[in-house]
Amino acid sequence: MTERHTPRVVPLVDQRSAVLAMPAAGSRIVATGSLIDQRARPLRDLRISVTDRCNFRCNYCMPKEVFDKNHLYLPHSALLSFEEITRIAKVFVAHGVQKIRLTGGEPLLRKNIESLIEQLAMLRTPEGHALDLTLTTNGSLLARKARALKAAGLQRVTVSLDGLNDAVFRSMNDVDFPVAEVLAGIEAAREAGLGPIKINMVVKRGSNEHEILPMARHFRGSGIVLRFIEYMDVGASNGWRMNDVLPSSEVVKRIHAELPLVQLDPSQPGETAERWGYADASGQHDRTLGEIGVISSVTQAFCGDCNRARLSTEGKLYLCLFASTGYDLRTLVRDHAATADLESAIGHIWQDRNDNYSESRSAQIDDSAPAQRRVEMSYIGG
Ligand code: SAM
Ligand code: SF4
Ligand code: SF4
Numbered sequence: 001m002t003e004r005h006t007p008r009v010v011p012l013v014d015q016r017s018a019v020l021a022m023p024a025a026g027s028r029i030v031a032t033g034s035l036i037d038q039r040a041r042p043l044r045d046l047r048i049s050v051t052d053r054c055n056f057r058c059n060y061c062m063p064k065e066v067f068d069k070n071h072l073y074l075p076h077s078a079l080l081s082f083e084e085i086t087r088i089a090k091v092f093v094a095h096g097v098q099k100i101r102l103t104g105g106e107p108l109l110r111k112n113i114e115s116l117i118e119q120l121a122m123l124r125t126p127e128g129h130a131l132d133l134t135l136t137t138n139g140s141l142l143a144r145k146a147r148a149l150k151a152a153g154l155q156r157v158t159v160s161l162d163g164l165n166d167a168v169f170r171s172m173n174d175v176d177f178p179v180a181e182v183l184a185g186i187e188a189a190r191e192a193g194l195g196p197i198k199i200n201m202v203v204k205r206g207s208n209e210h211e212i213l214p215m216a217r218h219f220r221g222s223g224i225v226l227r228f229i230e231y232m233d234v235g236a237s238n239g240w241r242m243n244d245v246l247p248s249s250e251v252v253k254r255i256h257a258e259l260p261l262v263q264l265d266p267s268q269p270g271e272t273a274e275r276w277g278y279a280d281a282s283g284q285h286d287r288t289l290g291e292i293g294v295i296s297s298v299t300q301a302f303c304g305d306c307n308r309a310r311l312s313t314e315g316k317l318y319l320c321l322f323a324s325t326g327y328d329l330r331t332l333v334r335d336h337a338a339t340a341d342l343e344s345a346i347g348h349i350w351q352d353r354n355d356n357y358s359e360s361r362s363a364q365i366d367d368s369a370p371a372q373r374r375v376e377m378s379y380i381g382g
Helices: 082-094 113-121 142-152 166-173 179-192 209-219 248-258 329-334 339-351 357-362
Strands: 045-049 099-103 132-137 156-160 198-203 225-230 261-263 274-278 291-295 308-311 316-318 326-328
Touching: 045 082, 082 113, 082 308, 082 329, 082 339, 099 113, 113 132, 113 142, 142 156, 142 179, 156 179, 166 179, 198 209, 209 225, 209 248, 225 248, 248 261, 248 274, 248 291, 316 329, 326 329, 329 339
Parallel strands: 045 099, 045 308, 099 132, 132 156, 156 198, 198 225, 225 291
Antiparallel strands: 261 274, 274 291, 308 316, 316 326
16 A cells, blocks of 8 residues: 655755856866776766656655746756757767766657757767667656657667556656556557666655565566666755665565575676576576666665766756756857867866765765755756
Protein backbone atom coordinates (compact mmCIF):
# COMPACT_ATOMS: atom_id res chain seq x y z
CA MET A 1 0.00 0.00 0.00
CA THR A 2 1.19 3.51 -0.68
CA GLU A 3 1.64 5.61 2.37
CA ARG A 4 1.57 9.36 1.78
CA HIS A 5 3.71 11.38 4.10
CA THR A 6 2.69 14.87 4.97
CA PRO A 7 4.90 16.73 2.54
CA ARG A 8 7.81 18.49 4.14
CA VAL A 9 8.66 20.69 1.23
CA VAL A 10 10.95 23.63 1.43
CA PRO A 11 10.25 26.88 -0.42
CA LEU A 12 12.43 27.28 -3.46
CA VAL A 13 15.54 29.41 -3.11
CA ASP A 14 16.12 30.54 -6.67
CA GLN A 15 19.76 29.75 -7.45
CA ARG A 16 19.34 30.14 -11.19
CA SER A 17 20.78 33.64 -11.36
CA ALA A 18 23.92 32.79 -9.35
CA VAL A 19 26.98 32.57 -11.58
CA LEU A 20 30.62 31.83 -11.06
CA ALA A 21 33.19 34.16 -12.56
CA MET A 22 34.83 32.76 -15.66
CA PRO A 23 38.43 31.72 -14.99
CA ALA A 24 40.90 34.47 -15.76
CA ALA A 25 42.24 34.09 -19.27
CA GLY A 26 45.62 32.58 -18.43
CA SER A 27 47.48 30.38 -20.80
CA ARG A 28 45.31 29.28 -23.71
CA ILE A 29 44.01 25.71 -23.54
CA VAL A 30 43.57 23.93 -26.83
CA ALA A 31 41.29 20.86 -26.92
CA THR A 32 43.26 17.64 -27.19
CA GLY A 33 40.59 15.27 -25.91
CA SER A 34 42.61 14.52 -22.80
CA LEU A 35 41.60 17.19 -20.31
CA ILE A 36 41.70 16.23 -16.61
CA ASP A 37 40.53 18.00 -13.45
CA GLN A 38 42.26 18.53 -10.09
CA ARG A 39 41.48 14.93 -9.12
CA ALA A 40 42.77 13.53 -12.43
CA ARG A 41 39.23 12.83 -13.69
CA PRO A 42 38.70 13.12 -17.46
CA LEU A 43 35.69 14.83 -19.05
CA ARG A 44 33.62 12.16 -20.80
CA ASP A 45 29.92 12.68 -20.15
CA LEU A 46 27.81 15.78 -20.84
CA ARG A 47 24.22 16.04 -19.62
CA ILE A 48 22.17 18.72 -21.28
CA SER A 49 18.92 19.98 -19.79
CA VAL A 50 16.69 21.14 -22.65
CA THR A 51 13.76 22.42 -20.59
CA ASP A 52 12.97 23.24 -16.96
CA ARG A 53 9.32 22.27 -17.43
CA CYS A 54 7.71 18.94 -16.69
CA ASN A 55 4.24 17.42 -16.90
CA PHE A 56 4.89 15.31 -13.74
CA ARG A 57 5.28 16.50 -10.16
CA CYS A 58 7.35 13.68 -8.62
CA ASN A 59 7.58 14.80 -5.02
CA TYR A 60 11.31 14.00 -4.81
CA CYS A 61 12.04 16.36 -7.70
CA MET A 62 9.33 18.98 -8.40
CA PRO A 63 6.96 18.91 -5.44
CA LYS A 64 3.55 20.30 -6.35
CA GLU A 65 3.54 22.61 -3.38
CA VAL A 66 6.64 24.41 -4.71
CA PHE A 67 6.28 24.01 -8.48
CA ASP A 68 2.74 25.38 -8.54
CA LYS A 69 1.02 27.78 -10.91
CA ASN A 70 3.03 30.69 -9.50
CA HIS A 71 6.39 29.11 -10.26
CA LEU A 72 8.33 31.15 -12.81
CA TYR A 73 9.81 28.96 -15.52
CA LEU A 74 12.49 30.32 -17.78
CA PRO A 75 11.23 32.41 -20.71
CA HIS A 76 11.90 30.93 -24.14
CA SER A 77 14.52 33.61 -24.90
CA ALA A 78 16.59 32.41 -21.92
CA LEU A 79 16.83 28.86 -23.24
CA LEU A 80 19.83 27.88 -25.32
CA SER A 81 18.74 27.42 -28.92
CA PHE A 82 19.51 24.11 -30.63
CA GLU A 83 22.31 25.79 -32.59
CA GLU A 84 23.82 27.17 -29.36
CA ILE A 85 23.59 23.77 -27.67
CA THR A 86 25.24 22.08 -30.63
CA ARG A 87 28.01 24.65 -30.77
CA ILE A 88 28.81 24.19 -27.07
CA ALA A 89 28.48 20.38 -27.29
CA LYS A 90 30.97 20.33 -30.16
CA VAL A 91 33.58 22.01 -27.95
CA PHE A 92 32.92 19.50 -25.16
CA VAL A 93 33.38 16.66 -27.62
CA ALA A 94 36.70 18.13 -28.73
CA HIS A 95 37.71 18.09 -25.04
CA GLY A 96 36.94 14.37 -24.66
CA VAL A 97 33.17 13.98 -24.16
CA GLN A 98 31.98 10.68 -25.65
CA LYS A 99 28.46 10.52 -24.28
CA ILE A 100 25.66 13.08 -24.36
CA ARG A 101 22.45 12.64 -22.39
CA LEU A 102 19.48 14.93 -23.00
CA THR A 103 17.41 15.55 -19.91
CA GLY A 104 15.37 18.18 -18.10
CA GLY A 105 12.65 18.75 -16.84
CA GLU A 106 10.94 16.49 -19.29
CA PRO A 107 13.05 16.63 -22.48
CA LEU A 108 10.26 15.40 -24.75
CA LEU A 109 8.29 18.56 -23.92
CA ARG A 110 10.88 20.67 -25.78
CA LYS A 111 9.44 21.45 -29.19
CA ASN A 112 11.20 19.81 -32.15
CA ILE A 113 13.68 17.98 -29.92
CA GLU A 114 14.26 15.67 -32.90
CA SER A 115 15.95 18.52 -34.71
CA LEU A 116 18.47 18.94 -31.85
CA ILE A 117 19.08 15.19 -31.88
CA GLU A 118 19.80 15.34 -35.63
CA GLN A 119 22.43 18.02 -35.04
CA LEU A 120 24.08 16.21 -32.11
CA ALA A 121 24.09 12.89 -33.96
CA MET A 122 26.40 14.46 -36.58
CA LEU A 123 29.14 15.22 -34.03
CA ARG A 124 32.24 13.02 -34.01
CA THR A 125 34.92 12.45 -31.36
CA PRO A 126 38.52 13.42 -32.22
CA GLU A 127 39.00 9.72 -33.15
CA GLY A 128 36.08 9.97 -35.59
CA HIS A 129 33.52 7.98 -33.56
CA ALA A 130 29.84 8.83 -33.22
CA LEU A 131 28.71 9.81 -29.72
CA ASP A 132 26.75 7.64 -27.34
CA LEU A 133 23.58 9.76 -27.63
CA THR A 134 20.82 9.09 -25.15
CA LEU A 135 17.90 10.71 -23.36
CA THR A 136 16.22 10.35 -19.96
CA THR A 137 12.45 10.66 -20.00
CA ASN A 138 9.44 10.05 -17.80
CA GLY A 139 8.04 8.10 -20.76
CA SER A 140 4.73 9.94 -20.93
CA LEU A 141 5.26 11.02 -24.56
CA LEU A 142 7.42 8.15 -25.68
CA ALA A 143 4.73 6.07 -27.36
CA ARG A 144 4.08 9.01 -29.69
CA LYS A 145 7.71 10.00 -30.25
CA ALA A 146 9.88 6.87 -30.17
CA ARG A 147 10.08 6.34 -33.95
CA ALA A 148 10.84 9.97 -34.74
CA LEU A 149 13.55 10.03 -32.05
CA LYS A 150 15.20 6.95 -33.51
CA ALA A 151 14.97 8.35 -37.04
CA ALA A 152 16.65 11.56 -35.84
CA GLY A 153 19.67 9.58 -34.58
CA LEU A 154 18.95 8.90 -30.91
CA GLN A 155 20.52 5.59 -29.93
CA ARG A 156 18.81 4.66 -26.70
CA VAL A 157 16.62 5.89 -23.87
CA THR A 158 16.43 5.67 -20.10
CA VAL A 159 12.87 5.73 -18.80
CA SER A 160 12.02 6.70 -15.23
CA LEU A 161 9.42 4.42 -13.70
CA ASP A 162 8.80 4.31 -9.96
CA GLY A 163 6.38 1.38 -9.77
CA LEU A 164 4.10 -0.94 -11.69
CA ASN A 165 1.09 -0.66 -9.46
CA ASP A 166 -1.10 2.01 -11.03
CA ALA A 167 -2.13 3.66 -7.74
CA VAL A 168 1.47 3.82 -6.52
CA PHE A 169 2.68 5.19 -9.85
CA ARG A 170 -0.05 7.85 -9.97
CA SER A 171 0.83 8.94 -6.48
CA MET A 172 4.57 9.07 -7.25
CA ASN A 173 4.08 11.26 -10.34
CA ASP A 174 1.44 13.25 -8.42
CA VAL A 175 -0.49 14.22 -11.56
CA ASP A 176 -2.52 11.00 -11.73
CA PHE A 177 -0.68 9.77 -14.83
CA PRO A 178 -1.46 6.09 -15.58
CA VAL A 179 1.37 3.55 -15.60
CA ALA A 180 -0.04 1.80 -18.69
CA GLU A 181 0.93 4.76 -20.88
CA VAL A 182 4.55 4.66 -19.73
CA LEU A 183 4.68 0.90 -20.27
CA ALA A 184 3.33 1.49 -23.79
CA GLY A 185 6.09 4.09 -24.27
CA ILE A 186 8.76 1.57 -23.21
CA GLU A 187 7.33 -0.95 -25.68
CA ALA A 188 7.34 1.64 -28.46
CA ALA A 189 10.98 2.47 -27.67
CA ARG A 190 11.85 -1.20 -27.90
CA GLU A 191 10.04 -1.59 -31.22
CA ALA A 192 11.78 1.50 -32.58
CA GLY A 193 15.19 0.00 -31.67
CA LEU A 194 16.06 2.59 -29.01
CA GLY A 195 18.12 0.17 -26.97
CA PRO A 196 19.52 -1.08 -24.75
CA ILE A 197 16.74 0.47 -22.67
CA LYS A 198 17.36 1.31 -19.03
CA ILE A 199 14.68 1.93 -16.42
CA ASN A 200 15.37 4.19 -13.44
CA MET A 201 13.37 3.66 -10.27
CA VAL A 202 13.88 6.13 -7.43
CA VAL A 203 13.17 4.24 -4.22
CA LYS A 204 11.59 6.23 -1.41
CA ARG A 205 11.10 4.39 1.85
CA GLY A 206 7.43 4.14 2.77
CA SER A 207 6.30 5.34 -0.69
CA ASN A 208 7.23 2.78 -3.35
CA GLU A 209 9.54 0.27 -1.65
CA HIS A 210 6.91 -2.46 -2.10
CA GLU A 211 7.30 -2.07 -5.86
CA ILE A 212 10.94 -3.23 -5.81
CA LEU A 213 10.17 -6.92 -6.25
CA PRO A 214 7.29 -6.54 -8.74
CA MET A 215 9.58 -4.33 -10.85
CA ALA A 216 12.45 -6.83 -10.62
CA ARG A 217 10.17 -9.73 -11.61
CA HIS A 218 8.68 -7.73 -14.50
CA PHE A 219 11.96 -6.71 -16.12
CA ARG A 220 14.01 -9.87 -15.36
CA GLY A 221 14.80 -11.61 -18.64
CA SER A 222 13.34 -8.75 -20.73
CA GLY A 223 16.65 -7.36 -22.02
CA ILE A 224 15.89 -4.13 -20.16
CA VAL A 225 18.20 -3.07 -17.30
CA LEU A 226 16.36 -1.90 -14.20
CA ARG A 227 18.30 0.47 -11.96
CA PHE A 228 17.35 1.41 -8.42
CA ILE A 229 18.34 4.91 -7.37
CA GLU A 230 18.67 6.04 -3.79
CA TYR A 231 16.51 9.05 -3.07
CA MET A 232 19.03 11.88 -3.13
CA ASP A 233 19.30 15.21 -1.40
CA VAL A 234 19.49 17.06 -4.71
CA GLY A 235 18.01 20.53 -5.00
CA ALA A 236 16.63 22.26 -1.94
CA SER A 237 12.87 21.95 -2.32
CA ASN A 238 12.05 18.27 -1.78
CA GLY A 239 12.40 18.28 2.02
CA TRP A 240 14.83 15.36 1.86
CA ARG A 241 15.29 13.30 5.04
CA MET A 242 17.74 10.44 5.57
CA ASN A 243 14.83 8.38 6.93
CA ASP A 244 13.24 8.37 3.47
CA VAL A 245 16.31 6.73 1.90
CA LEU A 246 16.25 2.97 1.45
CA PRO A 247 19.93 1.99 1.06
CA SER A 248 20.83 0.11 -2.12
CA SER A 249 22.28 -2.69 0.00
CA GLU A 250 18.75 -3.29 1.30
CA VAL A 251 17.34 -3.30 -2.26
CA VAL A 252 19.90 -5.93 -3.30
CA LYS A 253 19.17 -7.99 -0.18
CA ARG A 254 15.43 -8.01 -0.81
CA ILE A 255 15.77 -9.03 -4.46
CA HIS A 256 18.49 -11.59 -3.72
CA ALA A 257 16.22 -13.31 -1.17
CA GLU A 258 13.80 -14.23 -3.97
CA LEU A 259 15.86 -13.93 -7.17
CA PRO A 260 19.53 -14.78 -6.48
CA LEU A 261 22.06 -12.21 -7.66
CA VAL A 262 25.81 -12.15 -8.29
CA GLN A 263 27.88 -8.99 -8.40
CA LEU A 264 29.30 -8.03 -11.83
CA ASP A 265 32.31 -5.92 -12.77
CA PRO A 266 31.72 -2.32 -13.88
CA SER A 267 31.35 -2.12 -17.65
CA GLN A 268 33.26 1.17 -17.87
CA PRO A 269 35.14 3.63 -15.64
CA GLY A 270 32.99 6.35 -14.09
CA GLU A 271 29.87 4.19 -14.24
CA THR A 272 27.33 5.36 -11.69
CA ALA A 273 25.59 2.03 -11.16
CA GLU A 274 26.90 -1.03 -9.33
CA ARG A 275 25.87 -4.06 -11.43
CA TRP A 276 24.25 -7.26 -10.19
CA GLY A 277 23.39 -10.16 -12.51
CA TYR A 278 20.62 -12.71 -12.00
CA ALA A 279 22.20 -16.05 -11.13
CA ASP A 280 21.48 -19.50 -12.54
CA ALA A 281 21.12 -22.63 -10.39
CA SER A 282 24.91 -22.96 -10.08
CA GLY A 283 25.30 -19.37 -8.86
CA GLN A 284 26.79 -18.06 -12.13
CA HIS A 285 25.43 -15.02 -13.97
CA ASP A 286 22.69 -16.11 -16.38
CA ARG A 287 22.91 -13.60 -19.24
CA THR A 288 19.46 -14.50 -20.51
CA LEU A 289 18.02 -13.23 -17.22
CA GLY A 290 19.96 -9.98 -17.44
CA GLU A 291 21.03 -7.68 -14.66
CA ILE A 292 20.02 -4.84 -12.37
CA GLY A 293 21.94 -1.76 -11.28
CA VAL A 294 21.95 0.14 -8.01
CA ILE A 295 22.95 3.77 -7.76
CA SER A 296 23.98 4.51 -4.19
CA SER A 297 24.81 8.17 -4.29
CA VAL A 298 23.78 8.64 -0.66
CA THR A 299 25.20 5.58 1.11
CA GLN A 300 28.23 4.91 -1.10
CA ALA A 301 30.01 7.87 -2.58
CA PHE A 302 31.42 7.50 -6.07
CA CYS A 303 32.99 10.87 -6.86
CA GLY A 304 36.43 9.32 -7.44
CA ASP A 305 35.91 8.80 -11.14
CA CYS A 306 33.04 11.24 -11.79
CA ASN A 307 33.51 12.38 -15.38
CA ARG A 308 30.20 14.24 -15.79
CA ALA A 309 29.48 17.87 -16.62
CA ARG A 310 26.00 19.40 -16.78
CA LEU A 311 24.73 22.15 -19.03
CA SER A 312 21.60 23.84 -17.70
CA THR A 313 18.61 24.88 -19.78
CA GLU A 314 19.93 28.43 -20.01
CA GLY A 315 23.53 27.52 -20.70
CA LYS A 316 25.23 27.41 -17.31
CA LEU A 317 27.88 24.79 -16.82
CA TYR A 318 27.68 22.87 -13.51
CA LEU A 319 30.51 20.61 -12.42
CA CYS A 320 28.52 18.64 -9.87
CA LEU A 321 24.89 17.64 -9.38
CA PHE A 322 25.02 19.27 -5.97
CA ALA A 323 26.57 22.55 -7.08
CA SER A 324 24.94 25.83 -6.16
CA THR A 325 26.46 27.90 -8.95
CA GLY A 326 27.48 27.43 -12.56
CA TYR A 327 29.54 29.13 -15.26
CA ASP A 328 27.63 31.22 -17.77
CA LEU A 329 28.51 29.80 -21.20
CA ARG A 330 25.44 31.36 -22.83
CA THR A 331 26.87 34.86 -22.45
CA LEU A 332 30.10 33.74 -24.10
CA VAL A 333 28.18 32.22 -27.00
CA ARG A 334 25.80 35.17 -27.40
CA ASP A 335 28.74 37.57 -27.27
CA HIS A 336 30.09 35.73 -30.32
CA ALA A 337 33.15 34.33 -28.57
CA ALA A 338 35.53 32.63 -30.98
CA THR A 339 35.48 28.83 -30.78
CA ALA A 340 39.09 28.88 -29.55
CA ASP A 341 38.04 31.14 -26.63
CA LEU A 342 35.12 28.88 -25.74
CA GLU A 343 37.44 25.90 -25.90
CA SER A 344 39.97 27.55 -23.62
CA ALA A 345 37.32 28.72 -21.11
CA ILE A 346 35.81 25.22 -20.80
CA GLY A 347 39.31 23.77 -20.55
CA HIS A 348 40.19 26.07 -17.62
CA ILE A 349 36.87 25.39 -15.87
CA TRP A 350 37.37 21.62 -16.02
CA GLN A 351 41.05 21.82 -15.08
CA ASP A 352 40.14 23.76 -11.92
CA ARG A 353 37.34 21.33 -10.93
CA ASN A 354 37.70 19.76 -7.51
CA ASP A 355 34.07 18.76 -6.66
CA ASN A 356 33.43 15.64 -4.60
CA TYR A 357 30.17 16.39 -2.83
CA SER A 358 28.96 12.81 -2.25
CA GLU A 359 32.25 11.73 -0.72
CA SER A 360 32.64 14.72 1.52
CA ARG A 361 29.08 14.64 2.85
CA SER A 362 28.65 10.88 3.24
CA ALA A 363 30.54 10.79 6.54
CA GLN A 364 28.01 13.02 8.26
CA ILE A 365 24.56 13.36 6.82
CA ASP A 366 22.55 15.81 8.84
CA ASP A 367 19.04 16.30 7.56
CA SER A 368 18.11 18.69 10.33
CA ALA A 369 20.36 21.34 8.80
CA PRO A 370 18.66 24.01 6.67
CA ALA A 371 18.45 23.15 2.97
CA GLN A 372 21.53 24.38 1.20
CA ARG A 373 21.34 26.66 -1.79
CA ARG A 374 21.58 24.06 -4.51
CA VAL A 375 20.09 24.18 -7.97
CA GLU A 376 17.07 21.99 -8.62
CA MET A 377 17.44 18.71 -10.54
CA SER A 378 14.70 19.78 -12.98
CA TYR A 379 16.91 22.74 -13.94
CA ILE A 380 20.27 21.03 -14.43
CA GLY A 381 18.92 17.60 -15.25
CA GLY A 382 19.67 14.21 -13.68
N1 SAM B 1 11.93 14.03 -16.54
C1 SAM B 1 12.88 13.06 -16.92
C2 SAM B 1 12.76 11.81 -16.07
O1 SAM B 1 12.13 11.86 -15.03
O2 SAM B 1 13.32 10.81 -16.48
C3 SAM B 1 14.31 13.54 -16.93
C4 SAM B 1 14.73 14.46 -15.81
S1 SAM B 1 14.78 13.73 -14.20
C5 SAM B 1 15.35 15.10 -13.24
C6 SAM B 1 16.19 12.67 -14.33
C7 SAM B 1 16.29 11.57 -13.31
O3 SAM B 1 16.49 12.12 -12.04
C8 SAM B 1 15.06 10.70 -13.19
O4 SAM B 1 15.40 9.35 -13.37
C9 SAM B 1 14.59 10.95 -11.78
O5 SAM B 1 13.98 9.83 -11.24
C10 SAM B 1 15.86 11.33 -11.08
N2 SAM B 1 15.65 12.11 -9.85
C11 SAM B 1 15.00 13.28 -9.72
N3 SAM B 1 15.02 13.69 -8.42
C12 SAM B 1 15.70 12.74 -7.72
C13 SAM B 1 16.05 12.57 -6.35
N4 SAM B 1 15.71 13.45 -5.42
N5 SAM B 1 16.77 11.48 -6.01
C14 SAM B 1 17.13 10.56 -6.93
N6 SAM B 1 16.84 10.66 -8.24
C15 SAM B 1 16.12 11.73 -8.63
FE1 SF4 C 1 9.58 15.57 -13.97
FE2 SF4 C 1 11.53 13.85 -14.19
FE3 SF4 C 1 11.46 15.51 -12.11
FE4 SF4 C 1 9.65 13.59 -12.25
S1 SF4 C 1 11.87 13.33 -12.05
S2 SF4 C 1 9.23 15.75 -11.81
S3 SF4 C 1 9.35 13.41 -14.41
S4 SF4 C 1 11.73 16.10 -14.21
FE1 SF4 D 1 30.03 13.75 -9.41
FE2 SF4 D 1 29.19 15.62 -7.71
FE3 SF4 D 1 27.92 13.28 -7.85
FE4 SF4 D 1 30.38 13.44 -6.76
S1 SF4 D 1 28.52 14.37 -5.97
S2 SF4 D 1 29.65 11.89 -8.22
S3 SF4 D 1 31.31 15.03 -8.07
S4 SF4 D 1 28.06 14.81 -9.50
